[in-house]
Amino acid sequence: MDNSSSFDEVSDPGYQPSPSSLDQNDQPAVETPGYSTMSGDSFMFGRTYSETSAFSDPIDDNSYSSEPSPSHWPVTKSGAQHQAMLRRLEMKQQEQVADDKLDDQESVDLELEMMKERFSKLLLGEDMSGSGKGVCTAVTISNAITNLYATVFGQNLRLEPLKPEKKSMWKREMDCLLSVCDYIVEFIPKSQNLQDGTALEVMESRPRLDIHINLPALRKLDAMLMEVLDSFQDREFWYAEQGSMSSKSTLSGSFRRVIVQRKEEKWWVPVPCVPSGGLSEKSRKHLRHKRDCAYQIHKASMAINSSILAEMEIPETYIASLPKSGRASLGDTIYRYLYTADKFSPGHLLDCLNLASEHEALELADRVEASMYTWRRKACLSHSKSSWNMVKDLMSDIDRTDKNHILAERAETLLFCLKQRYPELSQTSLDTSKIQYNQDVGQAILESYSRVLEGLAFNIVAWIEDVLFVDRNQEQ
Numbered sequence: 001m002d003n004s005s006s007f008d009e010v011s012d013p014g015y016q017p018s019p020s021s022l023d024q025n026d027q028p029a030v031e032t033p034g035y036s037t038m039s040g041d042s043f044m045f046g047r048t049y050s051e052t053s054a055f056s057d058p059i060d061d062n063s064y065s066s067e068p069s070p071s072h073w074p075v076t077k078s079g080a081q082h083q084a085m086l087r088r089l090e091m092k093q094q095e096q097v098a099d100d101k102l103d104d105q106e107s108v109d110l111e112l113e114m115m116k117e118r119f120s121k122l123l124l125g126e127d128m129s130g131s132g133k134g135v136c137t138a139v140t141i142s143n144a145i146t147n148l149y150a151t152v153f154g155q156n157l158r159l160e161p162l163k164p165e166k167k168s169m170w171k172r173e174m175d176c177l178l179s180v181c182d183y184i185v186e187f188i189p190k191s192q193n194l195q196d197g198t199a200l201e202v203m204e205s206r207p208r209l210d211i212h213i214n215l216p217a218l219r220k221l222d223a224m225l226m227e228v229l230d231s232f233q234d235r236e237f238w239y240a241e242q243g244s245m246s247s248k249s250t251l252s253g254s255f256r257r258v259i260v261q262r263k264e265e266k267w268w269v270p271v272p273c274v275p276s277g278g279l280s281e282k283s284r285k286h287l288r289h290k291r292d293c294a295y296q297i298h299k300a301s302m303a304i305n306s307s308i309l310a311e312m313e314i315p316e317t318y319i320a321s322l323p324k325s326g327r328a329s330l331g332d333t334i335y336r337y338l339y340t341a342d343k344f345s346p347g348h349l350l351d352c353l354n355l356a357s358e359h360e361a362l363e364l365a366d367r368v369e370a371s372m373y374t375w376r377r378k379a380c381l382s383h384s385k386s387s388w389n390m391v392k393d394l395m396s397d398i399d400r401t402d403k404n405h406i407l408a409e410r411a412e413t414l415l416f417c418l419k420q421r422y423p424e425l426s427q428t429s430l431d432t433s434k435i436q437y438n439q440d441v442g443q444a445i446l447e448s449y450s451r452v453l454e455g456l457a458f459n460i461v462a463w464i465e466d467v468l469f470v471d472r473n474q475e476q
Helices: 002-010 040-047 048-054 076-123 139-151 164-183 211-232 253-266 283-309 315-319 326-330 334-340 344-355 358-382 385-397 405-423 429-437 439-476
Strands: 186-192 201-209 238-240 271-273
Touching: 002 334, 002 358, 040 405, 076 139, 076 164, 139 164, 139 429, 139 439, 164 211, 164 439, 201 211, 211 283, 211 439, 271 439, 283 429, 283 439, 315 429, 326 334, 326 405, 334 405, 344 405, 358 429, 429 439
Parallel strands: none
Antiparallel strands: 186 201, 238 271
16 A cells, blocks of 8 residues: 555646556566557667666566556557557568669669660671671671660750660660770880889880870760750750651741751651741750751761771672773763862762762762772782882872872862762762771770761761741741
8 A cells, every 4th residue: 555655646637657667576477479568759769668677687477566566557549650650660661671772683683684685686796596607706797786875866856855765775875885995905025224224115005196185076076966855945946856846846938848858858857846936046056056066966976987987898799899990980071070170179060960869979979989999909909010110100290190199199189079068978988888898896885886986976966957947937
């Protein structure tokens, strides 16, 4: 009775005895599940009793008081609710962590399978039969870069940022394909002094010169093209698919003429649409600036590609297919102009030819290139007497007046002017033959990388020109 009365005196409303205020002998040896002495506010300290009982001395069963143990007091409603909420929260967190780990593992497995496929195709030379009849490594990597470009950018026919998964795919797989260049080196002599002062010449490896110069430049051009596309996130124009008109598109006569024009030329390309009042001056300025940037990137990529192709060896199959006469290849009209003109003007010649299509321009480029190498070969054969006579002839002024030499130089000038006038011109037969029979892996990577960047830059310029064309017609 004394115990109960003393307990009542300190049992003010809202008071609960703390664990430290209770006698150890009044506590059970093991915490009873489902009961707690703590309110919801003190839930975070729930390990107090189990830790105390685990390190206390054994207690005799007869020493228990007749009063209920504090560990057997009924739990409050708020404490039970908090426990249930926390249990549910912990379960959700565990499920989320498990899902994230599963997604990460699936992503890793997917990338691993993709890498296995790329590596296998590289080793097999794209010959899935494994019989050793595949193409060489250089052609395999060149085809891989070309196919990757078609996969990422083939369906992207608009001025808009790449989708995140496409951009990630392009960066990840290009990094993998370009990593081969990290192991293409050349050895140069280097002088090294020993501790005793003896000078010793050793061979040092460094990245091959063409890769060291061109690959960082191509990476920079690649990043700049991505920035150009990303800059069209917020734009005033939109696109209408083939055979349909957007709900915002205008029905003016000028716009209908644009639709007809695109159907005749490239019907598969979406048609750009602008507001009824045209684009704002800020948007026009932005378009012109990005067009100029893309045009400069196109010129730089084309220059790198041309230099790489020029360094590639001419295949024997192409040499064997050259015509015996350059005049027969070009025709009498072009031949007479090349040979008889005192002041040769390739631009005037192209104006007179009046090429009507890209197909005609490509056909002329093939014939000019074949004639150029035919005349070069004849010029070399005419000077292949003795080694001393050949050196004297090549260094004399007579070589400059040789007919074959003059025709070859003028044909090269005409070919260069033709490619400048028609930048969208496809590869010539010689370029295709060089790529097909090339066995230099470094040149194959640089050529294919510069070629796809050149194509992307040209497309961006054309898409911007389309939007500006529609805007100009909208104002009329």
